[in-house]
Amino acid sequence: MKLQEFLRSDFTVKGDINRVIKHLTYNSKNIKDGSIFFAISGQKTDGHLFIDEAIKNGAKTVVYQKTHFIPTSYEDITWIEVDDSRDALAWFSSKFYRNPSEKLKIIGITGTNGKTTTSYLIREILTRYEKKTGIIGTIKYLIDNEERVAIHTTPEAPEFQNLLSEMISKGIEYVITEVSSHALALKRVDYTKFDIAVFTNLSRDHLDFHKDMEDYFCAKRRLFTELLREEGVAVINFDDPYGKRLAEEVKRKKILYSIENPQADIYAKSYKLDFKYSEIVINIDKKKELFIKTPLLGFPNIYNVLSALSVAWALKIPSDIIESALLKASSPAGRFERVDEGQDFLVFVDYAHTPDALERLLLSVIKLKGEVSKNGKIVTVFGCGGNRDRGKRPQMGRIATELSDFVILTSDNPRWEEPRQIIREIEEGILKDNYIVVPDREMSLWIGTRLCKKGDILIVAGKGHENYQEIKGERYPFSDKEILMRALKKFR
Numbered sequence: 001m002k003l004q005e006f007l008r009s010d011f012t013v014k015g016d017i018n019r020v021i022k023h024l025t026y027n028s029k030n031i032k033d034g035s036i037f038f039a040i041s042g043q044k045t046d047g048h049l050f051i052d053e054a055i056k057n058g059a060k061t062v063v064y065q066k067t068h069f070i071p072t073s074y075e076d077i078t079w080i081e082v083d084d085s086r087d088a089l090a091w092f093s094s095k096f097y098r099n100p101s102e103k104l105k106i107i108g109i110t111g112t113n114g115k116t117t118t119s120y121l122i123r124e125i126l127t128r129y130e131k132k133t134g135i136i137g138t139i140k141y142l143i144d145n146e147e148r149v150a151i152h153t154t155p156e157a158p159e160f161q162n163l164l165s166e167m168i169s170k171g172i173e174y175v176i177t178e179v180s181s182h183a184l185a186l187k188r189v190d191y192t193k194f195d196i197a198v199f200t201n202l203s204r205d206h207l208d209f210h211k212d213m214e215d216y217f218c219a220k221r222r223l224f225t226e227l228l229r230e231e232g233v234a235v236i237n238f239d240d241p242y243g244k245r246l247a248e249e250v251k252r253k254k255i256l257y258s259i260e261n262p263q264a265d266i267y268a269k270s271y272k273l274d275f276k277y278s279e280i281v282i283n284i285d286k287k288k289e290l291f292i293k294t295p296l297l298g299f300p301n302i303y304n305v306l307s308a309l310s311v312a313w314a315l316k317i318p319s320d321i322i323e324s325a326l327l328k329a330s331s332p333a334g335r336f337e338r339v340d341e342g343q344d345f346l347v348f349v350d351y352a353h354t355p356d357a358l359e360r361l362l363l364s365v366i367k368l369k370g371e372v373s374k375n376g377k378i379v380t381v382f383g384c385g386g387n388r389d390r391g392k393r394p395q396m397g398r399i400a401t402e403l404s405d406f407v408i409l410t411s412d413n414p415r416w417e418e419p420r421q422i423i424r425e426i427e428e429g430i431l432k433d434n435y436i437v438v439p440d441r442e443m444s445l446w447i448g449t450r451l452c453k454k455g456d457i458l459i460v461a462g463k464g465h466e467n468y469q470e471i472k473g474e475r476y477p478f479s480d481k482e483i484l485m486r487a488l489k490k491f492r
Contacts, residue, residue, distance in 0.1 A: 003036075003061060003078065006095050011088070014071065015078030019061055024092055024158045028054035036061040038089045038348030047085070086157075090190035093157040100164035101192040104172065106187070107311060108179040108227070110220050111200025111237070113357045114304050115153075115178040117296070118200060120332045121308035121325075122176050128325035129317050134167040136160070136177035139332055139465050143170055147342050154183030157190070164192075185219040189227065196314055198235040198307050199226045202242035205389065217242055226248045233314040235307060238264045244294060256312055257306040262286075266310045267310065271272040271302055273364075274371045275346065280305060290319055294326045298336050298364035300357075334464025336361070339481055341488035345376070349480050351464025353412070354406065355395040358461055362403035365457055373455025377405035381448045383441065384426055384459040386417030394429025404459070406437035406451065410444035412462045413470040441469065442483050449487040460484065 004017040028050035029038065037054040039047040039062065048069045051062055059077040064071070065085045071077075074434025082088040094101070107122060109115045116138050123142075126133045132141050136155070141148035143166060156159065167175055172206065183189055202217055224246060225235050231253075237243040240257040246258055258264035259271075260281070269289070280292045280302060292305060305326060312322045318387040331337055339347040348365075352358045365378055380400050384393045398408045408425055411419040419439045426438075439443040445460060452458050459481050463469075469478035 001096065006089070006092050007080075010083060013078065014081075015061075017078065019078055021061070021096065023093075024089070024096055026089060026158075027422055028057060028059075030296075031056070031057035031059045035059050036063065036092065038085055038092075039064045039069060040085050040089065041065065045296075047448055048121060048329065063092075078281055080424075082098070084187075087189040087190060090157040090187045092163040094191035096158070097161040097165040099191075100161060101194075103168050104164060105174045105196075105315075106192060106194045107162075107174065107176045107196045107198065108194045108223050109176065109196070109198040109200065109307075110179045110181070110184070110190075110223050112203045112205045112354055113352075113360070114200040114300065114307065116332050116334050116351075117301065117304040118198060118307045119176045119178055121296075122305060122311050124329045125308060125312045125317060125322055125325040126174050126176075126315075128328075129321050130241060131174050132170075132172050134163070134172045134175045136163060136175065138178060139334070140206055141169055143172060146170075146317040152183075153178050153180040154188055157188050157349055160192070163284055166310070168443045179223055181219040184222045188331065188341055189223075192227060194223065194228045194232055195233065196311055197223045198236060198244055198311060199224070199237060199240075200303065201237055201356070203354055205354040205392070217245075221249065226250065227285055228252055229447065232483045235310040235314065237303060237307065239303075247466075256311045257303075257310045259302060259306070262295045266306055266313065268302055273297070273299065273302075273368055275368055278302065278305075282306070282309065284313060290323060292323060292326050292331055295339075296326075296329060296331055297368070300309065300360045300364060300463055301331070301336070304308040330466070334466070334481070336364075337464075337481065339484045339488065343449075343452075343488050345452040345456040345458065347452075347458045347460070347488065349451070349460050349464060352382075353463075355392050355399055357363040357398055358382065359399045359403065360456045360463060361459065362399065365459060366403065369457060370395070376455035376457060378403070378453075378457050378459065379408070379448055379451050380404040380459045381408045381444050381460060382459075383410045383412035384420075384422055384462070385413045386415035386422055390425060393425040394427075396429070397426035398429035400433055400461075401430045403431045405434065408444045408448055408451075409435055409437045411439050411469075412441070413466075414467075415470050416472060441478070441480075446487045449484065449490075 023032045026038045026040045037059040043100045063080045066081045138153045234254045238258040256264045257266035259268045267283045269281045282290045352361045381452045467479045468475040
């Protein structure tokens with residue numbers, strides 16, 4: 001494509017507009033023949049500092065933000081001055097890949113918790129409905145059954161639009177994508193036309209990035225107020241306080257789901273939970289009832305089922321397809337995932353890494369505990385990630401010790417912080433004397449298995465599906481599940 005095909009009236013261009021654009025990049029080291037370089041201001045560094053390097057590496061076209069840079073005297077360079085480099089990157093990306101969202105049904109899911117499980121449930125229903133689906137999310141990217149490594153929950157604009165384009169070429173009809181607050185704030189999915197937008201909930205997280213909860217909410221809201229098609233559908237958790245607010249502010253067609261409010265469009269009239277199945281009676285539009293039986297366990301999964309069912313209903317998928325799909329559904333890796341090596345106590349790995357997610361997880365386990373042993377104890381192993389919102393650390397310490405019989409505080413992904421300092425900040429919220437500190441995470445998992453007896457429940461929270469531990473800028477192989485499996489085999 002020629003550069004002139006991308007230009008807008010608010011771009012100021014100096015230089016040749018007939019250049020052929022073959023490649024988009026925001027990394028000065030990835031310049032190829034026909035690259036256009038976007039200078040992006042990031043959290044850690046400013047891409048404008050690398051314009052010289054990009055040009056030396058062969059870039060002939062440079063997009064820069066007018067408040068950040070004054071063009072230098074290089075010859076034969078096309079300069080494009082824009083108000084917002086990230087907006088320009090998203091615009092160019094969508095145009096470069098021929099606006100792929102116009103040829104797909106795009107379902108975007110945002111919220112603090114539940115995005116991944118909800119996306120896999122929707123995929124299960126659509127697959128049962130004989131539709132080819134793609135997933136863009138935290139665990140991996142899927143093009144039908146082809147797996148790709150997920151670098152970000154929601155990739156940067158060029159990678160995101162490229163994925164959509166690939167999906168079209170491989171016959172995908174529906175794309176289910178998790179849309180993180182980072183992606184929305186940084187405009188990674190701008191100029192994508194969403195057919196359905198799902199709001200699962202909002203609780204404290206990412207306040208190392210967002211200045212406060214209002215800023216966090218406003219980022220999430222963009223999916224519904226700016227990126228959802230005029231004829232699109234907003235699916236909203238009406239039990240969440242921010243969901244109620246969103247429902248008032250969104251002017252598109254809405255489907256509200258709830259466990260607490262019988263006036264919601266999709267209402268869980270009753271439910272029964274155990275460690276084998278969840279059974280839910282769901283009222284739809286106050287007219288129709290569905291009986292959902294699913295192997296997904298725990299109270300948070302009721303909300304995940306409701307959000308997925310709401311999407312299916314918006315897509316007019318028959319109820320028998322929905323019921324049969326949810327009966328066969330399974331949780332994605334690291335989402336209340338059971339680890340069973342024949343031991344006489346239960347072990348679960350979960351991605352819960354926020355105060356709300358940890359509290360919901362443990363309250364759910366408390367409710368289910370009677371199904372195993374009323375006298376059994378709950379042992380929780382968890383830590384908090386480094387270089388992230390420090391304010392949630394004492395909150396999670398308090399929640400874990402109040403809702404567990406015993407807690408092992410350990411390391412998560414300390415990143416550039418010292419694990420013991422992170423643990424000390426977790427301890428600031430603890431009021432009970434029912435915990436020990438074991439900074440070595442592998443050792444903490446082994447100790448956790450040794451503390452459990454028949455009828456107990458071991459919960460390992462925080463890392464879920466992750467297969468690495470990040471320390472001082474390096475990622476080392478580490479899987480909670482694999483370590484637990486080795487430890488539990490000793491019980492055979």
